[in-house]
Amino acid sequence: MSQEQLNTKLNQHNSHHINEQSDDIDFSRYFNLLLENKWLIAGVTTLFAIAGVIIALLQTPIYKADALVQIEQKATGVPGLGDMEELFGAESKAITEIELLKSRKVLGDAVDELKLDIIAKPKHFGKLGEYYARKYAHSYFGGQITNVNANSITTFNKPFISTFFDSSYAWGGEHINVAQFKVAKPFLGKTFELIAKDNDQYQVYLAGELVFSGRVNQVATNQDNSIQLLVNNLKAQSGTAFTLTRTYRADAIAKLQSSLQVAEKGKQSGILTLALQGPNRQQAEDTLNAIADAFLLQNVKRMSQEVEKSIEFLNKELPKIDAAQVQAENTLNKFRLDNDAIDLTLETESVLEQLVELDTKIHELSFLEVDIAQKYTQEHPKYQSLLAKKRDLEAQKQQLNAQIKDLPQAQQQILRMARDVEVNQQIYLALLNKVQELNVVKASTVGNINIVDYAQVSRFPIKPKKSLIVVIITLLGGFLAVAYVILKSAFHRGVTNPQDFEDVGLNVYATVPLSEDHIKRTQLARLQDKVKRNKRKAQRHELLAEVNPADMAIEAIRSLRTSLHFAMMEAKNNVVMIAGASPEVGKSFVSSNLAAVIAQAGQKVLVIDADMRKGYMHKIFQLNEQNGLSDILVGKLSIEQATQNAGVDNLHFISRGNVPPNPSEILMGERFSTLIEHAKANYDLVIIDTPPILAVTDAAIVGNHAGTSLMLARYDYSPLKEIIAGANRFDINGVDIKGIIFNAVEKRQSDYGYYHYGYEYK
Numbered sequence: 168m169s170q171e172q173l174n175t176k177l178n179q180h181n182s183h184h185i186n187e188q189s190d191d192i193d194f195s196r197y198f199n200l201l202l203e204n205k206w207l208i209a210g211v212t213t214l215f216a217i218a219g220v221i222i223a224l225l226q227t228p229i230y231k232a233d234a235l236v237q238i239e240q241k242a243t244g245v246p247g248l249g250d251m252e253e254l255f256g257a258e259s260k261a262i263t264e265i266e267l268l269k270s271r272k273v274l275g276d277a278v279d280e281l282k283l284d285i286i287a288k289p290k291h292f293g294k295l296g297e298y299y300a301r302k303y304a305h306s307y308f309g310g311q312i313t314n315v316n317a318n319s320i321t322t323f324n325k326p327f328i329s330t331f332f333d334s335s336y337a338w339g340g341e342h343i344n345v346a347q348f349k350v351a352k353p354f355l356g357k358t359f360e361l362i363a364k365d366n367d368q369y370q371v372y373l374a375g376e377l378v379f380s381g382r383v384n385q386v387a388t389n390q391d392n393s394i395q396l397l398v399n400n401l402k403a404q405s406g407t408a409f410t411l412t413r414t415y416r417a418d419a420i421a422k423l424q425s426s427l428q429v430a431e432k433g434k435q436s437g438i439l440t441l442a443l444q445g446p447n448r449q450q451a452e453d454t455l456n457a458i459a460d461a462f463l464l465q466n467v468k469r470m471s472q473e474v475e476k477s478i479e480f481l482n483k484e485l486p487k488i489d490a491a492q493v494q495a496e497n498t499l500n501k502f503r504l505d506n507d508a509i510d511l512t513l514e515t516e517s518v519l520e521q522l523v524e525l526d527t528k529i530h531e532l533s534f535l536e537v538d539i540a541q542k543y544t545q546e547h548p549k550y551q552s553l554l555a556k557k558r559d560l561e562a563q564k565q566q567l568n569a570q571i572k573d574l575p576q577a578q579q580q581i582l583r584m585a586r587d588v589e590v591n592q593q594i595y596l597a598l599l600n601k602v603q604e605l606n607v608v609k610a611s612t613v614g615n616i617n618i619v620d621y622a623q624v625s626r627f628p629i630k631p632k633k634s635l636i637v638v639i640i641t642l643l644g645g646f647l648a649v650a651y652v653i654l655k656s657a658f659h660r661g662v663t664n665p666q667d668f669e670d671v672g673l674n675v676y677a678t679v680p681l682s683e684d685h686i687k688r689t690q691l692a693r694l695q696d697k698v699k700r701n702k703r704k705a706q707r708h709e710l711l712a713e714v715n716p717a718d719m720a721i722e723a724i725r726s727l728r729t730s731l732h733f734a735m736m737e738a739k740n741n742v743v744m745i746a747g748a749s750p751e752v753g754k755s756f757v758s759s760n761l762a763a764v765i766a767q768a769g770q771k772v773l774v775i776d777a778d779m780r781k782g783y784m785h786k787i788f789q790l791n792e793q794n795g796l797s798d799i800l801v802g803k804l805s806i807e808q809a810t811q812n813a814g815v816d817n818l819h820f821i822s823r824g825n826v827p828p829n830p831s832e833i834l835m836g837e838r839f840s841t842l843i844e845h846a847k848a849n850y851d852l853v854i855i856d857t858p859p860i861l862a863v864t865d866a867a868i869v870g871n872h873a874g875t876s877l878m879l880a881r882y883d884y885s886p887l888k889e890i891i892a893g894a895n896r897f898d899i900n901g902v903d904i905k906g907i908i909f910n911a912v913e914k915r916q917s918d919y920g921y922y923h924y925g926y927e928y929k
Contacts, residue, residue, distance in 0.1 A: 200656055201649060208648040215644020219637040225294035226636070228301070228628030231444050232451040234459050235620035238264050238437040261431045264616070265439065268462050274423045275416070276461035281454060284419040287345045289337030290360070290408040296336055299326050303339025323404055335362065335408035343409050344400035347386070350413045351393035359411040363403040371396065371411070427458065438619075448624045455622035466616040477538055478605045481598050488598060492591035498584055525560050527593040532557045660886035665909050667887055668880070673894060674906035676734070676877060677727035679757065681911040682711060682720035709787050711756075712763035713815060724760050727908065728768070731761075731875070734905055738874030742843060742853045745877055745908075746866040748893030749859050752881040753910040755784045758856040766818035770851040774813065775821045775842075777869050778858040779830040782823035788813045795824030799842060800833040806845050819850070834868045843872045860893045870902030878904050882912045 201208065238261055267273065278284055291297045303324035324339030343361070350357070360372045367383040371394075378394065381387025386397045396411075403409070428442040441459065445451040536553055543550045662668070665675045712721050735741065745758045755776075762774045775796060776782040785792040790811050798804040799821070806821075813820040827833055846853040855873065857866035870876045876897065880890050894904050 197653060197656075200652060204648075204652045208645065208652065211648035211651075212641060212645040215647075216637065216641040218644075219640030222640065223631065223633035223636040225298050226631040226633070227294075227297060227446045229444050229446055229630045230448045230451055230624050231442055231629045232448075232455045232622040232624045233443075233620075234441040234455050234618070234622045235432075236268075236439045236441060236459060236462070237617040237619050238439065239615045239617055261435070261437060261439065264466075265429045265431070267465070268429050268439070268441070268458070269424055269427060271417075271420050273461045273465055274420050274427070274458060276464075277454060277457040278416060278419045278423065280457050280461070281450075282345070282348075283423065283454065284414045284416050285345050285348045286410070286412040286414060287343050287348075287361075288410055289341040289343070289403070290335060290410055291338075292332055292336045296338060299324060300337065300339040300341075334406050337403065337407050337409075341403040341407055341409070342400065343398065343403070345396070345411065346399045347395060347397035348411065348413050349395040354394060355413055355415050356418075357412065361398075361409040361411050363401060363405060363407045363409070365405050367401065369398065369401060423454070423458075441622075443622070444629070452622045452624045459618050459621065463616050463618060474605050478602060480537060481602050481605070485595070485598050485602070488591055488595045491587075492595055495584065495587035495591050498587075521563075524593075525563055527597065529557060529560050530594045531597060532560070659883070660888070661883040662880060662885055662887050662890070662909075663883050665907075668890070668907045668909070671887065671891060673878075673890065673904070675909055676730045676906040677723055678909040678912050679723040679727070679753075680719045681882070681913045682715075682718050709789070710759060710763055710815070712760045712767070716767075721760060721764065724757065724764050727757075727761060728764055731877075735875050740843075740847050740874035741851065742847060742855065742873040743875045743877065744855050744857055744866070744870050744873035744902075745879065746857045746870065746893070746897070746904075747859050747879040748861050748885065748889045750781075750862070752879045752885055754856050754879050755782070755787060757879060757908060757910060758854050759784055759787045762813075762818055762852075762854045763815050765852055766815050769817065771817045771819075771849075772852045772854065773810070773819045773821065773846050773850040775846070775853065775855045776823045777834070777855050777865060779823045779827055779865075780858060780863070782856065782858075784820070784856055785822040788820050790820060790822060792822045793825060795822030796842075797824030797827045797830070797833065799824070800836060800838045801827065802838065806842055831864055831868065834865055839868075840872065860896050861889065864900075867897060867900035867902055870897055870900065873902075876902050876904050877906060877908055879908045879910050881910050884911070 289300065291300060323341060326338055329336065329338050341363075354373075357373060359378070362370045362372065364370060368380065369383075370380045371378045371387070379387055379389045379396075381396060381398065383398050383401050386395055388395050426444055428440075428444075430440055432438040432440050441455055443451050443455045443458075445454070532553055536550075536557075539547075539550055539553060545551070545554070665678055668675050711718055712724070715721070731743065735743070745754050745761075747754045758774060762772045766772045774784065776784040777796060778784075779797045782792070785795075788811075790813070794804055794809055796809070799806055799809050809821050809824070811820050811822065812818075833839070843853070855869055857869050860866040878890065878893060878897075890907065897904050
């Protein structure tokens with residue numbers, strides 16, 4: 168068949184195969200494929216399950232602390248100060264309080280109080296060291312992981328595996344408490360290493376270099392005082408290392424902001440739930456309590472802030488009013504002395520009282536306007552109401568001023584002066600009263616935040632969910648194993664169905680099943696060669712036709728013998744070439760056992776190993792590879808001298824011989840033609856095993872001397888394109904391939920095999 172015909176057939180086969188796949192998915196095939204690889208899938212899944220258990224155990228447990236805060240409506244609770252409550256009390260919205268709670272001001276106070284910007288902890292050997300430290304703490308404290316009291320710890324956890332690691336690692340029971348750690352700006356964020364020594368001493372290193380040494384409960388510094396450290400508690404064996412880091416305060420606040428969870432319970436309930444997660448139960452509880460206290464304190468300060476501003480403003484105005492009062496009194500007294508102590512009439516005194524009352528109210532509204540202007544705009548109803556009252560009082564004052572104009576000039580002047588004195592006195596007394604009232608309000612301010620429940624940590628960690636981790640990783644392992652099996656089957660190009668060869672015009676002469684007995688014997692032989700490499704065992708025989716003639720593979724080769732008999736009726740000679748497109752397809756196995764089966768039937772057979780590069784058929788017959796084909800072709804030996812008895816009646820063998828430098832060239836010589844003519848004349852059948860056609864051209868040379876040429880394809884190993892390329896190579900060199908021997912066919916549930924049934928004899 169020509170190359171174009173083969174390519175056309177291949178394209179038609181691929182198109183038909185793709186259409187079948189796209190139109191119909193053979194679920195039973197995939198199911199059987201998974202059954203065939205059940206041990207692989209089970210093994211991978213088990214490994215992932217074990218890995219999941221290890222990962223789950225090594226995960227750091229995270230605990231959750233929660234607290235409850237109530238937002239109340241502002242109430243001073245001081246009788247008689249209703250106006251003050253209206254002015255300085257206001258209801259806060261929950262969303263506003265949540266943002267204030269997570270502000271840098273509140274969280275910064277908590278960071279400063281607990282020194283959260285100082286990170287000091289034992290040096291562990293990764294997750295494994297942390298696991299042993301947690302396990303020790305859990306067992307030491309009776310199953311309850313609490314804040315470690317360093318003074319009570321006298322023993323330290325030292326597991327057996329610690330002997331294989333650096334002695335600086337901590338394995339449980341170590342503790343450090345840093346009261347002060349000040350560093351210059353260049354050292355912020357740097358990780359120092361503190362090594363515990365005997366007698367409460369320690370050494371501090373940075374990047375492997377000693378920075379300074381110190382003692383517990385004493386401030387230690389470096390040479391330029393850019394680092395100050397005070398350790399007030401250190402419990403560890405000598406040589407144990409701790410890591411020290413002074414982080415940026417802003418980074419510590421940002422970390423706290425990201426981990427703090429605040430939410431309103433229900434809609435407009437005014438109840439806030441605070442939650443904080445962390446690996447240290449006690450630290451999570453202390454941190455959340457510090458945040459709640461800082462939030463409460465800032466709320467009280469914020470509530471009294473407006474009162475403080477009002478008191479500050481009034482205290483500034485009191486000296487001015489006092490000075491104006493003194494000046495008004497001096498002016499009035501001087502006028503009376505100069506004008507012989509003119510007295511006011513009853514009518515004038517009545518007008519004076521009214522003017523004083525109006526001026527006092529107008530000045531009070533003016534002071535109140537200053538406070539209201541800090542909270543509201545002029546369009547606000549409260550601001551507009553104040554302005555309306557002020558305009559009404561100004562109108563009444565103008566009416567009284569009109570009445571004063573009808574009085575004598577002297578009476579008008581003394582009235583104005585007396586009014587100034589009275590007004591200043593009234594205003595001064597009113598301001599003094601306001602200051603006292605505001606001081607009372609400030610002292611009684613309690614804020615509108617109430618801490619209902621302080622922080623409490625959950626008894627068990629909230630994460631990780633160890634069982635869930637194990638399940639997920641186990642399922643992942645199973646999924647990956649299944650995906651690997653399916654993808655490997657989908658992308659594997661090896662032929663598994665003999666019909667594929669028929670579809671491209673290549674006849675299948677025989678299908679030889681995989682012989683498990685042959686595989687076991689071959690593996691045993693290789694093991695014996697390794698153990699006793701220099702001792703050849705003559706009794707060991709790898710020729711399956713002799714060792715196990717009832718094997719299914721040998722039965723298939725007998726079927727091949729029958730097919731070959733009819734195929735050779737029209738052949739030009741009795742020479743059969745067994746070839747392959749690539750190595751490792753089983754040419755030597757098929758050639759040797761086919762020759763043995765035919766020889767057992769009474770025919771005289773000669774087997775020639777024409778693979779002078781890597782031929783190993785001599786190992787099957789347990790003969791020496793020396794003095795073989797290459798020696799005949801170079802003229803060193805005669806044909807009779809190179810021919811050996813293969814150990815089976817009527818079967819002779821010519822090995823490959825010594826490896827020549829030019830195998831192809833000597834095959835093209837006259838001596839090889841002479842060898843073929845001699846073999847044809849003296850043997851009923853000549854079988855020649857050749858090297859792969861796609862690797863070297865030797866098979867094409869041999870094929871021109873053979874009357875019948877067959878190609879081998881290995882089940883699930885040889886791609887269809889490779890077989891077609893090999894057949895095409897033979898066609899170019901004038902060799903006609905009679906058909907395909909499909910070798911090493913396995914019984915699989917996912918394929919439609921040919922050897923699902925056996926018929927044995929006893």
